[in-house]
Amino acid sequence: MPKSVETLPYSLALPGVQALTPYAPGKPIAELEREYGVTNIVKLASNENPLGMSLKAKQAISAAIPEGHLYPDGNAYSLKKALAQRHNVELEQITIGNGSNDVLEIVVRCFADASCEIMYSAYAFAVYPILTQAIGARHNIVPAKNWGHDLDAMLHAITEKTKIIFIANPNNPTGTWLVDNDIQRFLNQLPENITVVIDEAYHEYIAKAEYASAEKYLTQYPNLIITRTFSKAYGLAGLRIGYGLASPAVTNLLNRVRQPFNGNSFALAAAEAALQDNDFVRQSVQVNSDGMQQLETEFIRMGLDYIPSAGNFISFDVGRNGNDVYEALLRRSIIVRPVGPYKMPNHLRVSIGLKSQNEKFIRALQEALSEVLPKVLPEALNEK
Ligand SMILES: *Cc1c(COP(=O)(O)O)cnc(C)c1O
Secondary structure, three states: OOHHHHHHHHHHOOHHHHOOOOOOOOOOHHHHHHHHOOOOOEEOOOOOOOOOOOHHHHHHHHHHHHHOOOOOOOOOHHHHHHHHHHHOOOHHHEEEEOOHHHHHHHHHHHHOOOOOEEEEEOOOOOHHHHHHHHOOOEEEEEOOEOOEOOHHHHHHOOOOOEEEEEEEOOOOOOOOOOOHHHHHHHHHHOOOOOEEEEEOOOHHHOOOOOOOOHHHHOOOOOOEEEEEEOOOOOOOHHHOOEEEEOOHHHHHHHHHHOOOOOOOHHHHHHHHHHHHOHHHHHHHHHHHHHHHHHHHHHHHHHOOOEEOOOOOEEEEEOOOOHHHHHHHHHOOOEEOEEOHHHOOOOEEEEEOOOHHHHHHHHHHHHHHHHHOOOOOOHHHHHOO
16 A cells, blocks of 8 residues: 555644544553453552442432433533532533543633643643643643642743643642642732633542632632542542533533533433432542551551652652553552653552552562662662
8 A cells, every 4th residue: 555545544633633642541450351361450540439439329320220211411400400509609600521531621622722832730630731732732831849730830831822721639640739828829820811720630538738629719710610520539430420610601611512411311310429428428538548548658668759649549659660560560460550651750650449459559569679670770780
């Protein structure tokens, strides 16, 4: 086949898409079974809830099955009503997403194109660069401070082309969080023609006194969008449901480009039930804080540096190639997340699991670290 024909469909794609590296999700359990022939796999790779799904959510899904042949309520009235109550906002301030990832994408489609610039921090959530790249916008990547967002540097880095700023609080994969005072100061100084998204996917887990959700600033800043998800503390990652909170004007715009039925019937029903199941969320947060303490204690004992985290995961420095340790863990039936694509080649991110899962992970990590040795530089060998 002549080369031009072979490369034709590729070259037809937008330049941004041609240069796009797709999102690398955590390895699915079934894939590891298939590829490595291992069993009893512990997956701590995607920040999923180790308690599973609330029983109330399961019951809500069962109850919705008889109407599975009908389109869902495109306005998601029932779920929005529950969310409006929870957040003390109007229904007109809520945008439902097929996961909060969907809301992030809707924001980009609403406010930016290839002539614009989108700003995010170094080490920030991988979806922000992907959305930026897909539309061919300029990446304005602001260096981090102690692995976290440097809000002052972000304000300084604003240019005339900056249209959207993404901020994850807490951030994934670093787990770093921003304090309320700093957010308020940032919003105060932010030009009103820039849309800022504060991504609070891990809000339920944060237990830091100086932290507060940015939701209280919604009335004051019409250019502020907050995203939340049911994928993490609510345990509904497989159902794909999240939402955005914003001013009525911005919400109106977001809902123009939203797919009409982006929240499916089962996800809507489960989310509404999960939202009311306070016991389940409380239990999830408790398991997480216990597990976080357990892993921190083990990392300290093993002499491994970690980045203190406010989420349901923690990134730690293995002092050698993270990918090699990741592979060694796979052979021991443990799936964690390599963060090389984030330019953190010596780190791995592990999701907090149940006590027994965390124990298995630590045992496997000890073995993996004695198998994968740090690379000794040739100069160091010469000195001996
Ligand atoms: C997990 C995560 C999300 C949520 O994604 P969903 O599409 O809602 O499953 C959003 N932002 C960050 C920073 C995350 O880590």
